[in-house]
Amino acid sequence: MGTETAQTISDLERGMKMLEYLEKGPWPSYVTELKKTKYPLEPYAEGLARKYTPWLSGSFRVRYVFSGILARRSRDGKFVEIHFRTYAPAGRFYSTSYLRKVVEVAKRYGIGLMEFGGNTGALVLNMIAEKADEAVDAIRTIMGSDVGGSGDTFREFYACPGPALCEFALYDTLHAMDYIRSHPAFYRYLNTQMFPYKIKFKFSGCPMDCATANSRADFALIGTWVGAPEIDQGLFRKMVEEGKINPKEIVNSCPSKAITWNEEKKELNIDGSKCLKAMNCIRKAFPAIRPGKNRKIALLVGAHVQGHFGPKLARAVALLDSVEEVVPFATELINKYMDLAPRRHRIGDMIIRRGFKVISEVADKTLPNKPKGTPSSHLRISIGTNLTDDERKMYENWAKQVMSEYFGGGSGSR
Amino acid sequence: MMLMSLSITPEPRDRMNKRLPVPFSTQLPEVIRSNYGRWIDRKFHGNGIIEHVSETGDKVFTVKVGLPSNSRVSVDTLEKFIEIADKYGLGVVRATRGMNIEFITDSLDKALKIKEEVEKLGFPVGGWGTSLWHITSCTAYLTCTTAVVDAPSITQVLYNNLKPYFTGEEKLPAKLMVFVAGCTNVCGGTLAGDIVIVGHYGQAPKPDPERIKFCLPSSTEALKKAVPDVAAVCPVGAIKVFGKPDGSVGIEVDERKCIACGRCKNVCDYFDWDPTKIGVAIFVGGKTSNTGTGPRLPYKVIPWLPVNPPEYREIVAAVKKIIDVWRREAQPGERLGDYIDRISIDEFMSKVGVPRTRHNRCEEASWNFGVRQFITYM
Numbered sequence: 193m194g195t196e197t198a199q200t201i202s203d204l205e206r207g208m209k210m211l212e213y214l215e216k217g218p219w220p221s222y223v224t225e226l227k228k229t230k231y232p233l234e235p236y237a238e239g240l241a242r243k244y245t246p247w248l249s250g251s252f253r254v255r256y257v258f259s260g261i262l263a264r265r266s267r268d269g270k271f272v273e274i275h276f277r278t279y280a281p282a283g284r285f286y287s288t289s290y291l292r293k294v295v296e297v298a299k300r301y302g303i304g305l306m307e308f309g310g311n312t313g314a315l316v317l318n319m320i321a322e323k324a325d326e327a328v329d330a331i332r333t334i335m336g337s338d339v340g341g342s343g344d345t346f347r348e349f350y351a352c353p354g355p356a357l358c359e360f361a362l363y364d365t366l367h368a369m370d371y372i373r374s375h376p377a378f379y380r381y382l383n384t385q386m387f388p389y390k391i392k393f394k395f396s397g398c399p400m401d402c403a404t405a406n407s408r409a410d411f412a413l414i415g416t417w418v419g420a421p422e423i424d425q426g427l428f429r430k431m432v433e434e435g436k437i438n439p440k441e442i443v444n445s446c447p448s449k450a451i452t453w454n455e456e457k458k459e460l461n462i463d464g465s466k467c468l469k470a471m472n473c474i475r476k477a478f479p480a481i482r483p484g485k486n487r488k489i490a491l492l493v494g495a496h497v498q499g500h501f502g503p504k505l506a507r508a509v510a511l512l513d514s515v516e517e518v519v520p521f522a523t524e525l526i527n528k529y530m531d532l533a534p535r536r537h538r539i540g541d542m543i544i545r546r547g548f549k550v551i552s553e554v555a556d557k558t559l560p561n562k563p564k565g566t567p568s569s570h571l572r573i574s575i576g577t578n579l580t581d582d583e584r585k586m587y588e589n590w591a592k593q594v595m596s597e598y599f600g601g602g603s604g605s606r
Numbered sequence: 607m608m609l610m611s612l613s614i615t616p617e618p619r620d621r622m623n624k625r626l627p628v629p630f631s632t633q634l635p636e637v638i639r640s641n642y643g644r645w646i647d648r649k650f651h652g653n654g655i656i657e658h659v660s661e662t663g664d665k666v667f668t669v670k671v672g673l674p675s676n677s678r679v680s681v682d683t684l685e686k687f688i689e690i691a692d693k694y695g696l697g698v699v700r701a702t703r704g705m706n707i708e709f710i711t712d713s714l715d716k717a718l719k720i721k722e723e724v725e726k727l728g729f730p731v732g733g734w735g736t737s738l739w740h741i742t743s744c745t746a747y748l749t750c751t752t753a754v755v756d757a758p759s760i761t762q763v764l765y766n767n768l769k770p771y772f773t774g775e776e777k778l779p780a781k782l783m784v785f786v787a788g789c790t791n792v793c794g795g796t797l798a799g800d801i802v803i804v805g806h807y808g809q810a811p812k813p814d815p816e817r818i819k820f821c822l823p824s825s826t827e828a829l830k831k832a833v834p835d836v837a838a839v840c841p842v843g844a845i846k847v848f849g850k851p852d853g854s855v856g857i858e859v860d861e862r863k864c865i866a867c868g869r870c871k872n873v874c875d876y877f878d879w880d881p882t883k884i885g886v887a888i889f890v891g892g893k894t895s896n897t898g899t900g901p902r903l904p905y906k907v908i909p910w911l912p913v914n915p916p917e918y919r920e921i922v923a924a925v926k927k928i929i930d931v932w933r934r935e936a937q938p939g940e941r942l943g944d945y946i947d948r949i950s951i952d953e954f955m956s957k958v959g960v961p962r963t964r965h966n967r968c969e970e971a972s973w974n975f976g977v978r979q980f981i982t983y984m
Contacts, residue, residue: 492979
């Protein structure tokens with residue numbers, strides 16, 4: 193009887209109990225936020241209990257809008273979920289006056305829920321389907337933005353805060369992002385689906401790559417410099433005397449052994465021809481050690497996680513003096529991409545199918561006098577895994593062992 | 607009047623041209639505009655407050671605040687943040703790449719007041735320096751059609767367990783960036799993270815026999831014109847589409863070839879799989895920054911773990927194990943990937959103790975990516 197009673201608990205009930213659990217704990221809960229909105233918890237709860245996403249692709253159209261709106265329907269057909277990706281100001285700085293307009297739109301046309309820092313770079317608003325048409329114009333007129341960045345087009349651009357807040361910014365990432373996003377050569381594609389797959393530009397102000405351009409950008413623009421970092425010997429000496437930095441530690445932190453310390457002269461030397469721009473010494477001894485003055489923007493291409501041939505890091509193309517210089521290269525490469533690449537292949541996949549010459553030909557033509565990089569070869573990593581039952585059991589047994597280590601012996605009973 | 611005019615849509619054709627957002631400069635307070643490109647130093651006050659120092663002598667303070675999974679915020683909460691930003695801040699906030707919110711103000715007193723106010727609302731301050739910077743989550747079951755596991759709930763549980771590393775009560779050797787993705791598309795951020803948890807099928811998905819026809823050409827004749835996406839996207843050629851004698855189109859998945867990458871599911875909803883076999887892989891040691899030994903893709907250290915909501919104990923225990931191995935033995939400032947580089951991936955795997963199979967052989971790789979590819983000219 194008890195067993196039979198237990199078996200009558202529905203997936204929905206199990207799922208809702210799971211959501212209760214997820215509201216507990218020291219970290220602010222997304223479930224608590226969802227409950228403050230009109231988000232439909234039922235399909236989500238059921239999906240959680242079944243270990244199966246409740247959503248299927250929906251068909252939804254707003255006139256003259258060809259990117260930026262995503263629609264879902266639940267498997268049982270009872271629920272609809274619409275969300276808008278909206279363009280963000282470069283650096284994702286939001287004034288409170290702008291956010292008040294966001295709130296107004298989200299309240300009037302949406303369910304009161306958003307993804308504040310969406311991974312695409314967009315500010316994502318969850319909307320009411322019946323009001324979607326009007327909502328697009330509200331976003332354009334009230335918020336001063338637009339929907340966009342979904343499908344086979346330019347996804348939302350992303351720039352690190354750059355010179356707005358960071359002392360390491362080697363070029364103006366925010367103006368660069370606005371320049372590229374509004375440039376006619378790229379702007380004309382924003383409301384189309386003309387590419388074989390998506391294209392992303394990402395702008396990092398220094399080699400620390402806070403925009404993750406090295407691993408996610410079809411076009412990565414990373415601030416760097418030529419030659420050795422700049423050393424203020426007086427300040428460095430002073431920081432050594434004050435015990436703030438240890439010269440031996442600075443020397444040891446250099447992966448290419450470009451740094452030497454002259455104990456007698458109390459002088460640090462960095463061999464510019466060996467410097468890898470690792471930034472280790474700069475971060476330890478800033479501002480006594482700063483990036484060099486000969487600033488460049490490194491252009492790399494072809495990075496993404498999920499393409500036809502798996503994850504890729506960006507391959508080096510050229511060192512530019514300004515962001516404007518990328519326009520002819522990118523225009524030409526995008527044309528070639530549209531001509532040559534099969535559907536669902538990224539630019540990085542095109543490189544694998546056709547060789548890096550597909551890039552170097554464009555670079556030789558559009559950036560003839562720029563220093564070229566030596567692109568590294570592609571690493572092969574498979575993300576998914578197709579296991580046998582025995583293999584699954586091995587990992588499951590290891591997991592039990594680690595669980596008992598961290599949760600105590602009671603992990604077996606639940 | 608605004609409402610009245612909006613009830614009649616303005617010229618809809620105008621939508622053909624996207625309206626790019628108001629310029630970023632209009633979002634910035636005067637002190638940031640006047641010190642744009644002139645910042646020369648920073649100081650940390652705890653691990654969530656940074657003092658930015660300009661060559662002009664001006665200072666601003668940023669306060670990094672953790673948000674719920676997938677940075678899901680209700681308008682109710684956002685209104686409270688706006689109030690705090692106006693009252694104690696400079697009327698501007700920033701969304702970080704790692705799905706946090708950063709308040710900006712002009713004195714340490716105000717920064718500490720912001721910290722106090724957001725903590726009253728239940729939001730922690732932290733996440734800079736040698737700490738857990740973020741756990742970034744995709745939307746998964748909240749809105750996604752291709753999610754295999756639910757990233758927001760995994761993220762919530764991980765954050766609950768790892769919060770002391772964000773707020774600073776527990777120390778780490780260097781910054782830690784964690785990403786959680788519901789499927790192999792890894793929309794949760796980047797694969798090049800310190801610890802990346804990726805949901806996947808753990809099996810070959812099967813076409814749903816009743817509905818797969820919606821993803822196939824309607825006839826053998828149509829099939830001759832083009833290979834349908836559902837087969838074309840398979841990177842290992844495991845999906846065969848063929849004409850049948852009765853003129854219809856069939857599909858077959860070669861399970862031995864399948865690598866469970868999920869690309870077929872991306873282009874066609876009508877694949878099915880056994881939910882008891884799904885799991886997560888855990889990738890370790892990725893990095894996009896040029897610090898240490900440079901940018902790298904991670905190693906697939908754990909190819910599969912079961913997913914058991916809502917506690918996800920297997921995942922929590924595995925992540926803690928990885929962090930503890932690193933914490934015990936890394937040098938100060940040494941990122942997880944740099945630590946693995948130093949001791950070797952084989953040594954790291956034996957310390958973690960995870961079984962080695964054909965799925966996680968993890969051969970050592972030599973890395974030379976990012977701006978290091980320009981070394982000839984630098």
